[in-house]
Structure formats: C-alpha cells, structure tokens
Amino acid sequence: MANSKKVYIAGGCFWGMEDLFRTRKGIIDTEVGYIGGENENPTYGNHPGHAEGIEITYDTTETDFKEIVDYFFRIHNPTTVDRQGNDRGSSYRSAIFFQNDEEKQIAEEVIAIVNKSNKWEGKVVTTLEPYTKFWPAEDYHQDYLVKNPNGYTCHFERFGTFLDK
Template sequence: MEGNNLEVAVLAGGCFWCTEAVFQRLEGVDKVISGYTGGTVKNPAYREITTGTTGHAEAIEIIYNPEIISYKELLNIFFATHDPTSLNRQGNDQGTQYRSAIFYTNNEQKQLAEQVIEELTANNVFEDAIVTEVTELDTFYNAEEYHQDYYNQNSRQSYCEFVINPKLNKLSIIFQDKIKKENLK
C-alpha cells in the first residue's frame, strides 16, 4: 500500500482488542494500533486506565487508504460492530475507558461523524439514543506491546471466542465486500 495516501482515524468502541480485530480485517486498512486517548494523564499505562480515573478510553488508531475505504465507511462499520447506545459500557466491560467515542483529527471527520450519527438516528437504526461522543483528538498513546495484535495472537482465549468472534462474524456477513481476501472464511 502506498504510504503517501494514508490517513488516520481514531475510534473507541469498548475493549480495544475487539475494535482492533475488526478493523485489521478491512481492505484499505494498513495498520491498527491499540492505545489510549481522551484523558488527562500523560503516558498512561493499562493498570491506570482500568481504574477509570484517568479519563482515557481504550481506542484504536486506524491508518488507512481513503482511496480504498472511506472515513464514512469506517464509521458505518464502527457503528455496526459495537453498541453506540450503551453509556460507558460494552457488554460486561464497564467504565469510562470502554465508552463509545470518535476522536476526529480535522473538521471534515467531525462533520462526517455528526452526519452519520444523524442518519442513524433519523433512520431509527438503534432502539435507544446514540451516546457516542465526538471529540477532537488530543494525544493518542500506544498501549503496551502485549495489547497489540491481541486477537490474532490469542484467538482461542475465552474472551476472544465469546466477545470478539461474534463481532467478526457480523462483520463478515454485513461487510463481506470490505474484508481483505485473506480474512474471508
């Protein structure tokens, strides 16, 4: 993939192991990095994040080629693969670190995020109101190395089987045309 055309999207949709696994499988996505953003502590560590006191969300930085997959397509996949109506929670993962958030890097991303939320709301896609925050990206901190590429290295772990596999199955059904050929079953 050409490095010149790449852009960055930062999303938080619960546990970063889940969101990383989803977005790694998409055509046009060059790299996904798990990390933390949206908080007040500089250089936070996982043990601090899990207390819910730093203000950070577990998030992913997606490096992608907009000529292959658009920011709006990334947002549509984001909303389809987590619960954007659940405040500070995804499944059994609870706390502000698991909130649903879009951290935009420019005004175009902000406008697209707000537009997608408006469209989903107008079309009654979700029974409850969308609580996803749309916030300007400040600093993104990479998570510790053992969190990177987690699902691909630990797919047989019970959390992966019970929480991540259903998301990947949904992805393969709804967005089959967006999945990298090597990830099709």
C-alpha cells in the same frame, strides 16, 4: 504512504475492534492504545479518563472516513453509556476523536443516519471529542486476539451498512 490517513475511535475493549478492523478493505494498520484522558504515558493500570481506543491507518484510495465510521457503528453498541458487553466504565465509552471539522461533520451525519435507521433500540450516545494524543498500549495488548484466538471480545458485525450505496 502518500494516500494514507489515520482515524481514532473507541468502542469498548480495544482488542475486538482491532481484530475486526484489521481485515477490512483499505486498512493498512491498526494499533490499540489510550486516548482522551488526563495523564501522559498511560498504562493499562493507570489511564484516568482515557478510552481504550484504536488508531487505524487506511488507504484513502480504497476506503474513507465515512465508511470506517459506518463500520464502527455496526460492530459495537453505540447506545450504551460507558459500557460494551461485560466491560463498564469510561474506558469503554463509545467515542470518535475527530482531527478536523470535516471529520466531525461526517461523524455527525453518520450518527444522524444511524439514529434514523432505528436498528438500535436507543439513540447513539457516542461522544465526538477533539483528537489530542494517542498513546500506544503495552505490547501484550497489540494484536491480542491474533495471539490469543479464544480471547474475550464483545465485538461482532450486527448489521450491514447504514450508508446508501
């Protein structure tokens, strides 16, 4: 699709993030996987240094990177290091995997807006990491909360937008 782009983020357990993003305006597709780690072909049982991440494909005529990052900061706690809900460890870190300088700059701008809002008790600890490679997770992780509607998630909308409209 000519008007599509991809975003790579991590904010704790990938199931909950995928479930919330999948229904957003302009989102074409979501896939959960591993990103930012040490090994090739990571698996759920062997993904050292990788975050549980999500690849989001979006329609640039309906949404943009800034709006996606804004929503990202509204559905997980970006002020906890290596933790979301009951999940702990670097796999559950908050991270944005930028693909170019423009994405990095936009992410920095949104982080400053989120920090200035004081909606979170602490400051944002989300890491900005250069994109390397996204490895899709096993099939049973894809669309997990659609397949298991009562499955675990710690993600939910906490605030309205941080952006001026």
